[in-house]
Amino acid sequence: MTETRTGSGDTPSRRALLGWGGAGLALGAAAAGVGVAAARSGDDGRAAAADSGAAVPFHGAHQAGIATAVQDRLHFAAFDVTTEDRAELVALLKEWTRAAERMTAGHAVGDGAYGGLPEAPPDDTGEALGLRPSRLTLTFGFGPSLFAKGRFGLEERRPEALVDLPKFPGDNLDRARSGGDLCVQACADDPQVAVHAIRNLARIGMGRVAIRWSQLGFGKTSSTTPDDRTPRNMLGFKDGTRNISGTDTAALSRHVWVGDGDGPEWMTGGSYLVARRIRMHIETWDRTSLQEQEDVFGRDKGEGAPVGKSKERDEPFLKAMLPTAHVRLAHPDSNGGATILRRGYSFTDGTDGLGRLDAGLFFLAYQRDTRKAFVPLQRRLAAHDALNEYIQHVGSAHFAVPPGVRDKDDWWGRALFS
Numbered sequence: 001m002t003e004t005r006t007g008s009g010d011t012p013s014r015r016a017l018l019g020w021g022g023a024g025l026a027l028g029a030a031a032a033g034v035g036v037a038a039a040r041s042g043d044d045g046r047a048a049a050a051d052s053g054a055a056v057p058f059h060g061a062h063q064a065g066i067a068t069a070v071q072d073r074l075h076f077a078a079f080d081v082t083t084e085d086r087a088e089l090v091a092l093l094k095e096w097t098r099a100a101e102r103m104t105a106g107h108a109v110g111d112g113a114y115g116g117l118p119e120a121p122p123d124d125t126g127e128a129l130g131l132r133p134s135r136l137t138l139t140f141g142f143g144p145s146l147f148a149k150g151r152f153g154l155e156e157r158r159p160e161a162l163v164d165l166p167k168f169p170g171d172n173l174d175r176a177r178s179g180g181d182l183c184v185q186a187c188a189d190d191p192q193v194a195v196h197a198i199r200n201l202a203r204i205g206m207g208r209v210a211i212r213w214s215q216l217g218f219g220k221t222s223s224t225t226p227d228d229r230t231p232r233n234m235l236g237f238k239d240g241t242r243n244i245s246g247t248d249t250a251a252l253s254r255h256v257w258v259g260d261g262d263g264p265e266w267m268t269g270g271s272y273l274v275a276r277r278i279r280m281h282i283e284t285w286d287r288t289s290l291q292e293q294e295d296v297f298g299r300d301k302g303e304g305a306p307v308g309k310s311k312e313r314d315e316p317f318l319k320a321m322l323p324t325a326h327v328r329l330a331h332p333d334s335n336g337g338a339t340i341l342r343r344g345y346s347f348t349d350g351t352d353g354l355g356r357l358d359a360g361l362f363f364l365a366y367q368r369d370t371r372k373a374f375v376p377l378q379r380r381l382a383a384h385d386a387l388n389e390y391i392q393h394v395g396s397a398h399f400a401v402p403p404g405v406r407d408k409d410d411w412w413g414r415a416l417f418s
Contacts, residue, residue, distance in 0.1 A: 053132035053189070058104045060404040061269055062257060065137030066341065066366050067246035069225045071187040074217030074345040075194040076275065076362065077202065078143070078180025078397055079209040086152045090417050092208045096140070096184075096201055097411035103197050106133035109204070125203065127196050134190035138197055140412045141273050141399030146181040157416060159263040161272055161369045162400045168382040170392060177277055177395035180212045185273075185364065187343075191218070213395070215277060217345025217362045224341065230304060230312060234280050234346045234359055235390070237297050238304035241312055242331070244341040255339040255373070256366050258403075266415035269403030271366045274340075274374045277347075277395030280360035285390045296386045298325030324386035335380060338373045340365040360391065370398060 056064050081089060099109045110123025147158035167173070184201055188194040195216075202211055221233045222240030230238040244251045253259070258267045285293070294300050298307055298321035306316030306327060321328040332339050343366070348359040367373035382388065402413055 054135055055105050055133035056135050056137050058101050058138075058405065059407055059410075061406075062404045063137075063139045063270070063401060064104070064404070065139030065185055065187050066256065066271055066343070066401070067224055067244075067252055068137050068187075069135075069246060070220045070223050070343055071135050071137070072189045072218070072220060073187065073191040073194050074362065075186045075191070075198045075214065076217070076364075077184050077186075077198045077214040078212045078275075079182040079184070079202075079205065080212045081146065081151075081181040081209050083208040084151070086417075088208050089152060092205055093413050093417075094411045095204055097405055099200060099204055100138040100140075100197075100412075101405075101408070103128075103200065104133065104136045104138060106131075106136075109200050125196065125199055127199075128193050131190055131193055134188040134193040136186065136188040136193050136197060138201075139185040139187075139273075139401060141183045141185075141401040142413065142416070143180045143182065143397065143399050145179060154416065157264055157266065159267050159400055161258075161263055161267075161371055162398065163371055163375070165274070165370075165396055165398050166375065166379075168378050168393065170382050170388055171396070172392050172394055173396050174394050177213045177215075179397055180399075182209065183273070183275070183397065183399045185343075191216070215347060215362050215395075216349075217347050219346040221344040221346055221361055222342035224343070226313075233344075233361055234282060235285055235293070237293075237299060237301060238312060239344070240342055241299075241304060244339065251339070252341075255368055256341050258368055262369065266413075266418075267400060267402060271368065271401045272370045273399045273401050274363070274365045274367075274370060275395075275397045275399070276363040276365075276393050278361040278363055279358065279392045279394045281356075281390050281392070282359055283356050288390075295322050296324075296326060296390070298322070298327035322386065324384055326381070326385050326387045329381055329385050330377065335377050338377050340367045340373050340377070366401070 056068055058064060083089060102109055108124035108129065113122045113124040113126030113129055116122055144158065144162050144164055146152065147154045149155045184198060186194040186197040198214065220231050222243045223231060224243060224246035226243070226245050230241055233239045244255060256271050258270050260268055262268070290301065298316070299305060303310070304312035305314060306321070308317055308320045316327060316331065318328045318331055318333060328334060343364040345362045347362050348357055350358055352358050365374055402416065405411060
């Protein structure tokens with residue numbers, strides 16, 4: 001990332017002593033400063049998938065990182081708010097927003113990683129110096145626990161759709177990998193750029209927030225650009241064939257963006273995010289016959305075609321599949337039209353101590369109302385899906401993702417706290 005400073009070249013900024021204070025910054029020339037054009041394919045900030053070094057516009061009606069063409073890497077973090085002071089929390093959200101504006105444009109945070117007072121920590125950690133923006137997007141959300149009575153006076157502003165997710169059959173949730181007051185989803189085509197972003201937000205928030213859990217992801221398992229090759233999950237099957245396109249504004253309005261009258265006004269234009277860490281028992285799967293693997297999914301492994309069809313995108317004939325086939329159970333036609341937008345990633349996190357890889361899918365789904373989309377869909381899958389023999393949900397979280405930051409005077413969650 002480009003090293004930039006907002007103070008005089010001769011006089012060190014006081015922020016070098018006080019830390020990144022989140023002062024407003026002029027970012028009009030951000031894209032030019034990193035030597036790449038901002039990729040635009042719509043007012044919501046979707047990036048052209050072709051240029052993996054480009055900057056995705058941060059400002060817009062919706063947050064980037066939802067309908068945006070899915071990047072190759074993920075660093076997701078859930079935070080607990082440790083301060084009890086509402087004003088401190090608001091100040092943090094403003095500082096985070098200003099930092100996110102700079103990092104997504106390819107700039108260092110604040111006054112940068114070097115050149116300030118030698119006696120003070122720099123404003124930026126520096127590991128992304130010289131790297132391109134890599135289509136970095138930072139997507140922010142609020143968890144149900146932030147609205148608890150007696151915390152920040154927000155209990156009356158909690159959306160009804162921000163439910164505490166029920167315990168589904170087969171869940172084996174780890175509390176240390178679930179929940180969170182706040183979340184930030186960092187997606188980029190360079191893993192170091194994504195990690196840098198979360199690291200700096202955590203550093204800025206020290207004393208006011210603490211990371212509750214985080215997850216690294218690679219190898220996107222769904223796509224919002226249907227013209228691209230469909231990615232495969234850790235079980236070797238294509239995933240996301242029928243995912244919502246990031247350019248299908250009608251489908252996004254119907255299934256992803258919160259509409260007028262759906263709930264509190266501060267969420268209009270936002271979305272609801274479900275994050276699930278799904279452990280895959282890949283050693284068992286790898287000893288399963290090809291025929292059974294294809295029966296479990298309802299698609300062939302090579303082309304990804306539905307049962308009885310020859311091409312991946314052929315309309316599936318659901319009744320030709322086993323009643324327990326994953327595709328048959330997950331299809332909108334089997335769920336009253338319920339549709340989600342998926343942005344999942346594969347993960348491998350070492351071993352479980354028993355000689356098995358701790359690997360699987362970090363499932364991310366955006367929807368207009370979780371009660372009408374993910375919850376009924378997951379209930380059906382948890383009860384009947386043949387895939388359950390090979391997977392287990394071990395982490396879970398739910399977040400209200402507010403609308404986009406409109407301009408340099410706006411900030412994450414402004415309408416909630418106004």
